[in-house]
Structures are given as C-alpha cells and as structure tokens.
Amino acid sequence: MSRTVSSWILSSARSSIVLQGKGRWYSICIPNRNRVKWKLVFSKTCPYPAGSCSLDTTFSLPKVFRHTSTEEEHFSFQLSPAQINHILRAGELSHKTLDLNGKNANSVLRFESNQLASNSPMEDRRSAATCLQTAGMMFGVFDGHAGAACAQAVSERLLHYIAVSLMSRQSLEEIELAVEAMKPVRPILQWHRHPSDVAYQEITSRYFENLRVYWQHLLDLDTELGFSLEEAMICAFKRLDSDISLEVQAPHENELMRNIALQVAFSGATACVAHIDGVHLHVANTGDCRAVLGVCEEDGTWSTLPLTRDHNACDEFEIRRLKREHPRSEEKTLFVNDRLLGILMPSRAFGDVQLKWSKELQHSVLENSCDVEALNIYQYVPPNYHTPPYLTAEPEVTYHKLRSKDKFLVIASDGLWEMLSNEKVVKLVAGHLTELNVQKPPLTFKKPVNLGYMHNLLLQRKSKGLASLDQNIATHLIRHAIGSNEYGEVDPEKLAAMLALPEDLARMYRDDITVTVVLFNSETIEDYYRSH
Helix, strand or coil: CCHHHHHHHHHHHHCCCEECCCEEEEEEEEEECCEEEEEEEEECCCCCCCCCCCCCCCCCCCCCCCCCCCCCCCCCCCCCHHHHHHHHHCCCEEEECCCCCCCCCCCEEEEEEEEECCCCCCCEEEEEEEECCCCCEEEEEEEEECCCHHHHHHHHHHHHHHHHHHCCHHHHHHHHHHHHCCCCCCCCEEECCCCCCCCCHHHHHHHHHHHHHHHHHHHHCCCCCCCCHHHHHHHHHHHHHHHHHHHHHCCCCCHHHHHHHHHHHHCEEEEEEEEEECCEEEEEEECCCEEEEEEECCCCCEEEEECCCCCECCCHHHHHHHHHHCCHHHCCCCEECCEECCCECECECEECHHHCCCHHHHHHHHHCCCCCCCCCCCCCCCCCCCCCCCCECCCEEEEEECCCCEEEEEEECHHHHCCCCHHHHHHHHHHHHHHHHHCCCCCCCCCCCCHHHHHHHHHHHHHCCHHHCCCCHHHHHHHHHHHECCCCCECHHHHHHHHHCCCCCHHHCCCCEEEEEEEECHHHHHHHHHHC
C-alpha cells in the first residue's frame, strides 16, 4: 500500500462525521470480486462505565501493534513481518481427531480455525465440540451485532441444545435422575476451545438450569422415536432464541444476571452450525454466515458447493417469505436501503428483541431496568413497526452425504465472504493444502543422528519456503482476505496497513472475521461406501 493510499486512509478517518451521543456512521470500503462496494454501518461507541458488566470479552490485539485512534501524534502503518504473524496467528485453534487406538476412523480428519477482530471488542464467536452421548462433531460460527453478548451466549449454549435434542429418551431420563439425586452428570460435549474462549461460571449455572427445563420438556413429549437431525437442529435454534427472550422478562434477584440477560436479548447474532456424523453432514444456518464445501473432481479440478443461503434483502426467497408473513400494506417498508425495516442486514438472527417484541413489551422491560444506556442498549423503535415479529432465529437446514471427493468444509462469518468469493476461498484452501504437502518432505535420518545433521535438514526445509507458510489454513484465508491486491496476491504493505488500522478506523475497511476449516478423511469415507 503506497504512502498516498495510507495518507488518504488517515485523512478520511480524521474527517469522518461524529453524531454526538449516537455513535459514528461508517462508510465501509469492501473490495469484492475486483469491484468496490460501499456500505453504511452504524456503530455505537458508548464505553462500559466502571462497575457495569459486559460479555464482550475475547482476545485483543496487543496494543503495541494496534493504535487506538487516528488522532495519535506518531501514527504509523509500519509492522514487521514478525508482528504481522503475531497478530494474524493469535486466535489460531486446531484439533486432530483420533480414536482410543491412536487411529482416525472419523470422517473428520482435523479442523483449523482462527479469528481476527475489527470491532473492539470483537463481536464474532466460534464453537467446536465432539458429541459424547450421541454421535458426531459440531462446528459453529456466530456473528454478533450491537455488541458481543448474544453471540457469546449462543456460542456457549446452542451446541448443548442440539446435543440434548438428539439424545435418546433413556439418556435424557438418566441425566434427569442424576440431577435430581444431586449426582454428577456425564458430560454431553467435549469442547475444543481456544484459551480466549471464555465461559462464565455463574452464568453457565443459570444456562444449565434452563437447558434442564428444555430436556424436561422433551421428556414430556412422550415420544420414543425422537427427532430427526434436521428437526433437532431447528428445534434447538428456536428453543434457545425463545429462552433468550424469556430470560430477560423473568425477575432477577442478581443484578449481574439481569444486566447480562438484557445485553444478550437486545444484541443479536447470526449462526451457522455444522453437524458431521460419518458421511452425514447437516448444516443449519440463520443469517449471513456461510458454509461452503470444497470438492476435488476426478480430473483434479476444484469445484464449490454452497450449503447455505445468505438470509438478507438480496435473497428473493427471504423477501417472499417476509411478504407472506406480513400484510400487503407493509410490502414497501419491510426492506429499506437493503435492510430489514431499514435497520438490520440479516433477516434471521438470535436475540434482537427490538424486532420481535411488541412496542408495549419492550417499554415494559426497559422501564423496569437499570441504566440501559450504560449497558450499551440502543432504544429505537423503527417507523412502520406494526406486526412483529419481523425477525426469526429459525434456521434452514441442508443435508449432504459426503463423498470421497468432498475434501473440506469452510464455515465463516460474512467478514470473510465480503472479501473473498466462494470460489476464491476453495481455490486458496486447495492450493494451500497442496503446497503444504509438497513442501513437507519426510525427515529421513542417517545414523547416528547429531544436532548438526538435524540443523541442516531444517535449513533445507526453510530454504524451500515452508517456514513462510501459515500452518493454519484459516490464517491463510484471513491473510488473503485483508491483504490481497487486485491480482489476488498478498501485498505485504497493504497487509501491514490493514492490521495496523486503529480501533476508530478498522471497521471502515474490514469486519470481524471468523473462519473454521474442517478437513475430511477420504479413506474413512471410502471405507463407508465399500462396506455399504
């Protein structure tokens, strides 16, 4: 990135308009398929006062690298390669699946994930877990808005709701008996977390109580067959969103719990969750996160198979759905400036009770609350708000039977897809996997092995460029998303400038980005078809 461009970035930030008491309107320049697209986004900048509680806790970029404001006197876009890698790799998470014998009989070979913040604090969240009382693994990406509280809650809770929905009646009865007898309950999930993925103990206890109410409801249904996987995912999404709405209406003796319930309900989150059990892949999506399958064809070329639709004003199905659900007199006001009621980009989301509750209920809940402005809750009833709810958390569920040519699944928040097309993402992952395999020759040892010999082998690897590669595929995608030039190559100067952007400017150029790449075990998938 040239000095001219860097200077333009600084001057544009310093001349941006600030609306006193309301926040900042940002014009976001997003390169998309070699075109430039501008979006207007309203960002609240009200800080949390001393003594208030927020769920907005995640890893943050070291302040030594990231400026807090463009008003700093000695502002610079310069970052060393080591600093760039430190920032990009801070949120890396990877896990390889192995059975008790140390072999991999799972259709999931491994997964790799990463996050990069634009908002401060970051509003994206992610989850990954192995089901312990049912079969399969689950992976989720959650894109928060109006704060991180809802995304945080959904990332902690949704996979449990899905797992409980899939459990047999006998298993549900066993855990209910254990809880009644105050005995330990067998874990439902084994989480795969980054150290920064914080869970709040006091809140988790309350969440468990409501999860128990849900499984008691399932037991009351008195059905032996249980749910199909699609039914389980839909039921789990809808039940969790209902619980979020009810929890904020319930009385709270604890002010901390009350404040958190308010923040969760009045912020929002989109969600995309994949459940993988053998060759059976189900993806449930609410909002504009996205899941894309990378397919290696017989001739060695790569193709893309989208497993989700973006739920927003650009989707004709969503427009028709909302028109069916509301009177004809509201057809022209459902979407204004490509936003639901002129406010929200996604047309499906968790939380966001401002677009689900009646005006009377909103007023009743907020007037009995503490200082909502201190909790960063934005009170605003849009015009033409006549027949709520306008928003739903009900997901669309896609089923796909894995084939040996299905090599990987990419789940990511819209921060990635705004920068890279589906095809570009698949191409980058495929190319990176090939490059890693080519540049990882086996370390063959001559006996006796000494330190000098080992040192020479490592130098040979380094000379072939392996050391410069991101070992984490999600990091590779993020690097290209924010650092690519018009030729699709990473421009080191542009990458450094994008990472050095201060907190009051970063959101103009990029959104929070969360990426999880799930790599499939082709041998296990082939074994399935040989035995069936």
